[in-house]
Amino acid sequence: MIDAAVRNGVQALSFTGGEPFLHTDELIELVHYAGEAGIPYIRTGTNAFFLRNADEAGWEARVRGLAEALAATRLYTLWISIDSCDAAVHEEMRGLDGVVRGIERALPIFHECGIYPAANLGINRNTPGRWEACTPDGQCDPEALYELFRTGFARFYRFVTGLGFTMANTCYPMSVEAAAEPDLVSVYGASSVDPVVSFTGQEKAAVFRALLDTIPLFRPELRIFSPLCSVYALARHYGDGVTTGYPCRGGAEFFFVDAKSAHTFPCGFRGSEDLGPYGEALVPPRGPAPACRACDWECFRDPSDLLGPFLELRHNPFALGKRLLADPAFGRLWCSDVRYARACGFFSGRQAPDTGALRRFRGKEGRHPLDAYQPVPGAR
Numbered sequence: 001m002i003d004a005a006v007r008n009g010v011q012a013l014s015f016t017g018g019e020p021f022l023h024t025d026e027l028i029e030l031v032h033y034a035g036e037a038g039i040p041y042i043r044t045g046t047n048a049f050f051l052r053n054a055d056e057a058g059w060e061a062r063v064r065g066l067a068e069a070l071a072a073t074r075l076y077t078l079w080i081s082i083d084s085c086d087a088a089v090h091e092e093m094r095g096l097d098g099v100v101r102g103i104e105r106a107l108p109i110f111h112e113c114g115i116y117p118a119a120n121l122g123i124n125r126n127t128p129g130r131w132e133a134c135t136p137d138g139q140c141d142p143e144a145l146y147e148l149f150r151t152g153f154a155r156f157y158r159f160v161t162g163l164g165f166t167m168a169n170t171c172y173p174m175s176v177e178a179a180a181e182p183d184l185v186s187v188y189g190a191s192s193v194d195p196v197v198s199f200t201g202q203e204k205a206a207v208f209r210a211l212l213d214t215i216p217l218f219r220p221e222l223r224i225f226s227p228l229c230s231v232y233a234l235a236r237h238y239g240d241g242v243t244t245g246y247p248c249r250g251g252a253e254f255f256f257v258d259a260k261s262a263h264t265f266p267c268g269f270r271g272s273e274d275l276g277p278y279g280e281a282l283v284p285p286r287g288p289a290p291a292c293r294a295c296d297w298e299c300f301r302d303p304s305d306l307l308g309p310f311l312e313l314r315h316n317p318f319a320l321g322k323r324l325l326a327d328p329a330f331g332r333l334w335c336s337d338v339r340y341a342r343a344c345g346f347f348s349g350r351q352a353p354d355t356g357a358l359r360r361f362r363g364k365e366g367r368h369p370l371d372a373y374q375p376v377p378g379a380r
């Protein structure tokens with residue numbers, strides 16, 4: 001499958017889960033194979049279960065061995081999931097006692113080996129600390145939620161920086177309302193109807209606004225991948241119902257391959273569209289023009305917005321000009337994202353942060369990214 005991907009010109013490959021590190025040896029072998037075959041952007045991640053029991057004899061040698069084995073591959077990014085700004089809440093959610101202490105002890109070892117893991121936040125109601133329902137039905141006033149998450153995201157970024165992370169990413173809540181999107185069927189267990197990840201549209205608008213207002217404040221000290229233009233597009237989608245940014249390239253240039261069946265799908269959530277076994281005969285390097293906005297899966301949505309203007313400039317510069325004139329705020333945020341990505345070494349998890357380059361994002365970048373529009377009160 002990797003050989004076919006190389007022939008198709010695939011540039012990025014992500015080994016996701018479940019928990020990929022349940023099969024560490026096979027995972028490292030596959031990462032190594034893909035890198036040697038010529039795929040430049042390879043990423044994988046973990047909940048770091050193997051970092052527990054950090055005081056046990058042999059722990060450090062085991063972790064160093066793993067870090068060295070990963071460093072010997074061409075792995076580009078390694079993410080470690082963190083669900084909350086409160087260590088105890090995170091460990092309880094994951095069922096992994098002591099994992100936060102293990103992560104804190106392991107990060108310097110990984111850094112010594114030339115691997116800079118990213119903290120991967122899956123936004124949920126426990127992100128700002130233990131969730132307490134705002135009303136008996138569990139819903140929260142959007143402005144109260146905005147304040148809660150704005151403080152919560154700030155606490156999260158401080159927390160992971162304190163643990164030693166130099167990079168962070170955000171997964172947006174993956175609850176899909178069956179009534180709104182009846183065609184979405186998860187290929188793998190990355191979505192849930194559990195209240196902990198279920199937000200109404202109005203709540204999502206508040207959460208995305210909070211994220212949009214918090215990221216710029218922490219950009220100078222932590223390499224935060226989440227593009228502001230993408231978060232802005234989601235904030236507008238759920239806030240005032242305006243469609244801005246780019247549709248998802250899932251099924252056009254990004255695909256999901258199920259490791260069990262080796263079948264290909266447009267993404268991890270369009271499970272009813274089985275494209276058959278992966279191979280150049282079945283999956284062309286480019287599919288139909290992108291059009292989907294059915295979910296907020298950051299793996300596909302973020303790069304779609306970030307790469308969108310480059311692709312449009314190449315294929316239809318007139319459409320790009322029209323788009324930027326229609327929503328100059330999107331264009332401004334996108335320009336800032338591109339400059340920031342460059343300052344972050346394009347989020348390579350194999351490079352230490354360039355603190356001087358990041359410091360340049362102090363000041364005007366961190367002011368009011370939402371000033372450009374006023375959400376319509378009471379909008380969905």
Ligand code: SF4
Nearest residue numbers: 248250267292294295
């Ligand atoms: S928005 Fe992207 S990830 Fe979500 S369902 Fe559509 S193609 Fe899939």
